[in-house]
Amino acid sequence: MTLAAVVAVAMFVGVIAYALFAGADFGSGYYDLTAGGGVRGAEMRTLIDHSIGPVWEANHVWLIYVLVMWWTGFPAAFAAAMTTLFVPLMLALLGIVLRGANLAFRKNAETFAQARFFGAIFAASSVITPFFLGTVAGAVASGRVPAGGYGDPIGSWINPTSLVGGCLAVTTCIFLAGVFLTADADRTGHPEMAQRLRQRTLVIGVAAGVIVFAGLYPILHDAPTLSRGLLGAGLALIVLAAAAGSITLALLHRQMPATARAFAVTAVGAVVAAWGVGQYPWILVDQLTIKQAAGADATLRGLLVVVALAVAIVLPAFGYLLRLTQTEKWSRT
C-alpha cells in the first residue's frame, strides 16, 4: 500500500467514525421532532439532551478531522469537490451550525416556549443535514466532481446516486439514534419510552435496509464504477451489513437494545466502508485517483504523525468519554 493510500484509509476511518457517532446524534433529532408536546415530549427530549449533550461536540470533530486530512493530503481533490458541491455543502454547513447552536440554547432556555423554538430548529436541522452530506458522497462516488473543479452546481448533487446517498444517510442516522436511545431509555429506567422507541426503531431499521438494497438498483445504472466496486471488493461488506442489520432488528425485537448497539454500529459502518472500498482507488471517482491527488510525500508523512498522535491521545480519551456516557456510571440523572 502506498503512502497516499495509507493516508486515504486513515481519512476514511474518520468518515466512518463521523457517520456512526455524529450520525447517531443527528438521528436523535427525528425522535425529538416527533416526540409530541407537553409532559410526554418532555421525557423524550430530556433523554435526548442527556444522551447527546456530553458527546456531540467530540463526535462532531470527526468532520473537522476528515476536512483537514482531505485538504492537507489531497488538496486538488478537496478544491474540486468544494467548488463543485458548493450548494449542498453550504446547506449541510447551515444545518450543522443550527443544530449545534440550538441544542445548546435549548438546554439553557428559560421558558418552555423558548425551548420549543430552539428545539424545533435543533431537531429539524438534525434531520436534514445528513441528507446534504449524503448527496455530497453520492456526487463524489458517481464521478460527478471533475478533477478541475467547478462541475455542474446542481446536477452534481441532484441525481440518482446522490439522492440514494442522501436518503440512506438520513435513515441510517435515525436507525442508529433509535438503537442508542432505546438502550439509554432502558438503562435509565424509562421502560415505557424504551418500548415506544424500540417499535419505531424497528420500523426505521426495516426502511433503512430497504433503501440500502433497493438503492443499489439506481446506483447500478447511474454509477458504473462504484457498482463494480460494490459488487466486487465491497460485496463482503454489504453481506456483513445485511447480517448485522438483521441481528440488530432481532435483538431489538427480543428487547436487548444494549447488545443491539454493537450490531447497529457494525451494520452502518459496513455500509459506509463498502462505499469506500467500492470507489477505491479513486478519490474522485473516474476523475482523480488517490495517487494522482496526493500532496507532497513529506506532508503525507506528517499526516501519519498526526494519525499516530490521534491514536495515542484522542482515541483513549474518546473511548473514556463513550464509556462514561454509555454505561451505568453517569446514567443516574
Added chain:
Amino acid sequence: MTFNDTVMVLAADAPPGLLPAREQMAVSLGWHIILACFGVAFPTMIFVMYRRGIVRNDLVAVRLAKRWSKVSAVLFAIGAVSGTVLSFEMGLLWPGLMGRFGDVLGLPFALEGLSFFVEAIFLGIFLYGWGRTPPRLHQFMLVPSAVAGIVGTFCVVSVNAWMNNPTGFTIRDGAITDINPWAAMFNDLTWLQFLHMWVGAFMLVGLTVSGVYAAGLLRGRTDAHHRLGFTVPFAFASVATLLQPFIGHVVGLQVGLMQPAKLAAWELAATTEPGPAPLKFGGFLIDGEVRGALPIPKIGSIISRGSFDAPVPGLDSVPRADRPPVNLTHWSFQSMVGIGTLLLVVVLLFWLARRRGHDLTGNRWFLRFCVIAGPLAIAALELGWVTTEVGRQPWVVWQVLRTSDAASMSSGIWWSYAGVLVLYTGMTIAAYVVLRSMARRWRAGDEDLPSPYAPAVVAATSSDEQLEPVQ
C-alpha cells in the same frame, strides 16, 4: 478612501467571488475569534477559580467556577460550529489557496484538529462530571482543555504566520516543489504571532468576564461573589495587558522587515522618509497625499524600525498594484495600539493604587471603565486582525499568491454571504437572550437552572395553556 481601494481591487479582473468571499471570511472569522478566545483562555480561568474553591474550601469560588462552566458550555457550542464554518470556507471561498497550497499549509490545521478533539472530549467530561466525579479529580479534567487551547492557538496562528512569511516550499516553473510542511509551520514569525494572539485571548476573556462583575459592583452588589468574580479574571487580564504592548511591538518590527508595504500603510508613509522619521498620528492618505495627520518628530523611526535614524520605507517603493488599502490599515493599526495603551495605563493604575492601599473597585469611574474594557479588548483584537489581513493585501500568501487568484470563481457567494449575515445575527441575539436569562435566574437564586423540560416546568406550563401535540 477604503471604497477607492476596493474599487481598485475589483477593477483588476477580479473573479466574481472575490469581494463577497472577503466579506464573508471577515464576518465569520471576526465572529468566531471572540469565541475562540474563550475556548483558549476560559478553561484556565475556570481551573484557577475551581482549584481555589477546593483548596481553600471556598464555596463562593466553587459556585463561580460552576456558573462559568455553564456559560462556557454555551460559548463552546457556538464556537465549535462557527469554527466549522471556517473549515468549510477554506475550501468554499478560497479553492485557489487550498488546491495549490493545501499540502504546504495544512499540517498545522491537522494538528489543530487533534487539539480541538481533546478540548471537546474533556469539555464533555468536565461539564457532565459536575456532581458525578469527585471534585479533586474533576478539576483536572480542565487541564487537557487548557493545554489544547495553547496548542490549537499555536497551530492556527502558524498558518496565518505562514501566509505572512511563506516558507517550506519552492516554486519552479510555476510548480510547487521541495515541500517541507514542518518548515512552513515553524516559520520565523510563528512564535511571535502565536504569543500575540494567545496573550490577546487572555486580555479579551479576562476583561470581558471581569467587566460583567464590575457591572454588578456598580449596582451595589459588593458581596464576596462579585469581588472574586471580578478579581480573578482581572488578574489574568492584567498580566496579559502588561505583556501585550511589548510582544506587539516586537511582532510589528518583524512584520515590518518582512512586509515593507504593510509597514508603510501602518505608518501612513506615502514616500520613503529618511531617518529620523516622524510618527504620523491619525490622518488619511488622499490622492497620494497625507492629510490631517499629527506628526510627532523622530519617534517614527524608533517605533517602526527600532532605530534612531533608520528610514521608514514608503508606498512609493511598492508597485501600485501591490499596495494594500492604506487608510483602513493605518487606522486599524493605530486604534489597536491606542486601545492597548489605554488598557495598559488603567491596569497599571489599579495595581499601583492597590499597592498604596487604595482599592479602586470602590471607585465608580474605574468600575465604569472596567465595564467597557471588555468591548474595548474585543475591538482591539478585531482591529489587530484587520491590520494584519488588510495590510497584507493584495496578497493572500505574501508575494506568492494574490487574493484574487485564491478566491472562488463562483458567483453565488453573495448569497452565502447574505446567509452568513442573517445566521450570525440570529445566533448573536439567541446567545445574548440565553446568557442574560441564565444570569437573571442565578441572581434570583435558581442555582441549578433546571432543564426547560423538567417535569415541574412542563407541568406548570401545561396547566397554563394547552400545548400543541406536535412541535
